[in-house]
Amino acid sequence: MNDYDSVIFARPDIMVDRSTHFCPGCGHGIIQRLVGEALQELDLHERAICIGSIGCTVTAYEYYKVDGMEAPHGRAPAVATAIKRCRPDLVPFAIQGDGDLASIGTAEIVHAAARGEKITIIFANNATYGMTGGQLAPTTLMGMYTSSTPGGRNAEQSGFPIRMSEMLATLDGPAYIARVSVHNPANVRKAGKAIELAFRTQLAGLGFAMVEVLSMCPINWKVEPVQAPEWMIANMIPQFPLGEFKVIPGVAALRKGDKG
Amino acid sequence: MPERTLMGGNIAVAEGAILAGCQAYFGYPITPQNDLLEHMARRMPAEGRVFLQTESELAAINMVYGAAAVGFRAMTSTSSPGFSLQQEGISYMAGAEMPAVIVNIMRAGPGLGNIGGAQGDYMQCTRGGGHGDYYLINLAPSTVQEMMDLTMLAFDLADKYRNPVLVVADGFLGQVMESVIIRDRVKKLPEKKWAITGAKGRPKNLINSFEMNPIDHPKRIKLLLDKFEKMRRNEVRYEALNTEDADIILVAYGSAARSAISAMTMGRSNKLRVGLIRPITLFPFPYQPLADLADRGCKFVVAEMSGGQMVEDVRIAVGNQNEIKLVNSYGGVPLEADPIFEAIDLLM
Amino acid sequence: MLISECRKTNHIVIDKDKCKACHYCIMVCAREIIGTSKEINRLGVNYAEVIPDKAHECTGCKSCAIMCPDIAISVIRSRAQESGAIS
Numbered sequence: 001m002n003d004y005d006s007v008i009f010a011r012p013d014i015m016v017d018r019s020t021h022f023c024p025g026c027g028h029g030i031i032q033r034l035v036g037e038a039l040q041e042l043d044l045h046e047r048a049i050c051i052g053s054i055g056c057t058v059t060a061y062e063y064y065k066v067d068g069m070e071a072p073h074g075r076a077p078a079v080a081t082a083i084k085r086c087r088p089d090l091v092p093f094a095i096q097g098d099g100d101l102a103s104i105g106t107a108e109i110v111h112a113a114a115r116g117e118k119i120t121i122i123f124a125n126n127a128t129y130g131m132t133g134g135q136l137a138p139t140t141l142m143g144m145y146t147s148s149t150p151g152g153r154n155a156e157q158s159g160f161p162i163r164m165s166e167m168l169a170t171l172d173g174p175a176y177i178a179r180v181s182v183h184n185p186a187n188v189r190k191a192g193k194a195i196e197l198a199f200r201t202q203l204a205g206l207g208f209a210m211v212e213v214l215s216m217c218p219i220n221w222k223v224e225p226v227q228a229p230e231w232m233i234a235n236m237i238p239q240f241p242l243g244e245f246k247v248i249p250g251v252a253a254l255r256k257g258d259k260g
Numbered sequence: 261m262p263e264r265t266l267m268g269g270n271i272a273v274a275e276g277a278i279l280a281g282c283q284a285y286f287g288y289p290i291t292p293q294n295d296l297l298e299h300m301a302r303r304m305p306a307e308g309r310v311f312l313q314t315e316s317e318l319a320a321i322n323m324v325y326g327a328a329a330v331g332f333r334a335m336t337s338t339s340s341p342g343f344s345l346q347q348e349g350i351s352y353m354a355g356a357e358m359p360a361v362i363v364n365i366m367r368a369g370p371g372l373g374n375i376g377g378a379q380g381d382y383m384q385c386t387r388g389g390g391h392g393d394y395y396l397i398n399l400a401p402s403t404v405q406e407m408m409d410l411t412m413l414a415f416d417l418a419d420k421y422r423n424p425v426l427v428v429a430d431g432f433l434g435q436v437m438e439s440v441i442i443r444d445r446v447k448k449l450p451e452k453k454w455a456i457t458g459a460k461g462r463p464k465n466l467i468n469s470f471e472m473n474p475i476d477h478p479k480r481i482k483l484l485l486d487k488f489e490k491m492r493r494n495e496v497r498y499e500a501l502n503t504e505d506a507d508i509i510l511v512a513y514g515s516a517a518r519s520a521i522s523a524m525t526m527g528r529s530n531k532l533r534v535g536l537i538r539p540i541t542l543f544p545f546p547y548q549p550l551a552d553l554a555d556r557g558c559k560f561v562v563a564e565m566s567g568g569q570m571v572e573d574v575r576i577a578v579g580n581q582n583e584i585k586l587v588n589s590y591g592g593v594p595l596e597a598d599p600i601f602e603a604i605d606l607l608m
Numbered sequence: 609m610l611i612s613e614c615r616k617t618n619h620i621v622i623d624k625d626k627c628k629a630c631h632y633c634i635m636v637c638a639r640e641i642i643g644t645s646k647e648i649n650r651l652g653v654n655y656a657e658v659i660p661d662k663a664h665e666c667t668g669c670k671s672c673a674i675m676c677p678d679i680a681i682s683v684i685r686s687r688a689q690e691s692g693a694i695s
Contacts, residue, residue: 007682024628058470059470067465068467081323082312087330087457092326107318185670188674225630
């Protein structure tokens, strides 16, 4: 490069320069980068604690140059709760998948949200259990093939998908809950802003913040990566509408401070 | 605080934890240790420390894990059904080498069982309890003073070995009130360079038990196994009463030991040469002193409040030649001195 | 122009050994300047690479880098080009 050029997009310094373990076209790769960008932007090298969960996020802490720890399946919100209550100056965050947050960990996320714990949770929703080979998730769509519902999800056997953002937004504890997607650049940009706001909510001590990110899982959706964004639009978004479900005034003010 | 005071067992555990510098307590109500939780709810905030009643024992143990990870002395207390829920978290903590204190005020099981005191979790407590290759030091108080003292020791041993430590008591001991000497507060807590306190001025720290690499994982487990071996060599604790000339050795811990001591006294006043080995650590178990007494030709009476669990460890210690009689109660019923004395009498 | 000579225009740099050939970058590039290599990388895939003849058409919009799940793409904007110092 010469004096005339500037790098306008690169790997954030806070992220380790390495390949990821994700499948080609996996939304987790984008999500983890957006988290890295937020950590970098907010200068959280020395304060962030990355809590890896189970599934494709299990090695989340390998990707950032910040302190990290592993949580048992579903328990990250409880672990984060303790970290924040013991050391309010630290910034614990967790990236959780469908099984972790909406299945085995439902109690932990509901209660962390209800208590208004000042933590940041990123929920990667791809309607399947990716790491273990594509089994039924609480977010699996009706009629959708999974390896444990080979005939397609039906109500009689497996009930209906859960909309976690809407559910948690009914509680008084959360300060910011939003659902975004990473299926095209415009949405990735919005997702990045939401994730950064979720961290800023914690930094401002405003309460519980969660961003649910609809994520592509081409392998288990049985599509080529380039077909996954269409699949997302046709199938995921009707079931899981994008938008903000809880924005307390303090968070709205933070966001207003952004504009301009 | 006065030098001596009357205190209940559960409260002594709570106060012992505070004296030991416990910085975070997370718990869920379950009989028979609700008074411990409630006492902590009042005392911990007053001491400027972290307290939270959690949504479940599952959440409690995971909060202990998080607190331990940031370098805090952390504790939870529960009873048998809640202790079952905590096995997952304890296994993770053992795998990640996290120090913590877990108090199990045992009640009768299996299942919902009964709220009466019992010792039916012995196997669960002394054999790791959760999945994988690990052990926990088990400290078993038998008096209210020991409820305080062993809780304090538990924090030290947890930090020494970077491993969770169990304080194993039962519902009766939790409620009994006795005179207790209030110990001195621990002034200085050990430094924890491995803790995740924010990567400031140092490379990042990682706390986990996950190791996919088939080359590295066995090495990691070997380090743990070596640690448990060290515990076995260095941390055995027991009380020996009247064993020098004894023909019959009672083996009992916790509340059962209190009755066993009464039975021993009854035996001695009837000119029977009875002694007692009271394990204070259930793990590591005092195999050696029992083996030595077996070599001398002693007979053994194991008194426990379970279907018969510690008796298996006594059999391991003693071998196949010496007679072992089990005297037990279960289902939340206390074990009294009389049946123990009858067993001694019969053996003679 | 070859990409290696093209230092006075907006351009991207693709770390070929991180590429998993998901083709998101190809899909989102409005100028269609990205194609696939005939070579394979260390992961065994035909990695994405800038089509040499089209390299100079890069607008520096960053869409490719934003979509890349592997953070394989860096984007460089040329001030010379932006300022009109070169055409």
